[in-house]
Amino acid sequence: MHELAITQSMFDIVLQQAEQAKAKKVTGINLVIGGMTGVIADSVQFYLDFLSRGTIAEGASVRMEIVPAKARCLNCKMTFELKEFDWVCPECGNSRVEIIAGNELLVESIEVE
């Protein structure tokens, strides 16, 4: 839903980095996206195709590494992957947990020529 704003910010970072490296063309963009964020890869690619027209990043492909949402039990400290409707520690059954992974939203690297 908010992929346009996210893609715009991502694209600004990509262009800035490519310019710094004096790249002629950006061919790939590698993102790290947390499972909690709900960012959709197809939407990001769609907006990127639109935003990158006429720039050195035109035609670049987006790869997203999805980081699974993980939680830590506040009782027994066990860490486990969060699945829908299942915010309960599989070890001790405690339902008070804290999120330790899944909120990531990073440009990890870009591929340039």
Next chain:
Amino acid sequence: MEIKVLENILGANEQIARKNRELLDKNKVFCINMMASPGAGKTSFVLQTIKALKGKLKIGVIEGDISSSIDAETVAKEGVPVVQINTGGECHLEAIQVQTALNSLPLADIDLLFIENVGNLVCPAEFNLGEHIKVIIASVPEGDDKPYKYPLMFNIMNVLVLNKTDLLPYVKFNVDNFVKTIKNINAGAEIFKVSCTTGDGISEWTKWLKSRIK
């Protein structure tokens, strides 16, 4: 050739949010980012809070909507400074829009600033605005299963307000289950149960709020 970047995509927003926060702190303004689905009662809740704190705290409001200034006009009738932001289609407020709005508010004359975000339980969760606390308004007719459907939003908030409690006799809504779910997702959250129609529960909220500001 690969270039390592490792940069937060929303880093630019975070930077402006930090500047907003500095400006708010300098002017001793306590700021609330208020989020909810459309129709949960954000504006009614702001109005109830303004009425309850009249003469005690000086309040200002930033209204965020995709279009129109209906909410700003409603709030302005209470005699408080209001700025309307129209996002023109975007489903959330960003720090830069709030920065502009802050510049047109008499911050030195405000103790408490409400930012009423665009009605949406998804996108506003990602964008810090510089606020001190995030408040979610949930309402009884929306159902008690919302926290699991929008976990990020319910995980990052500080205060949950359950509104429209006057409708509990008519709607299938299990308050105990709802509270338990919230505590699972966000163990530290403060929870208030209110009705903006009857005024029930508002004084507990304003009492807590005053203790946070002073």
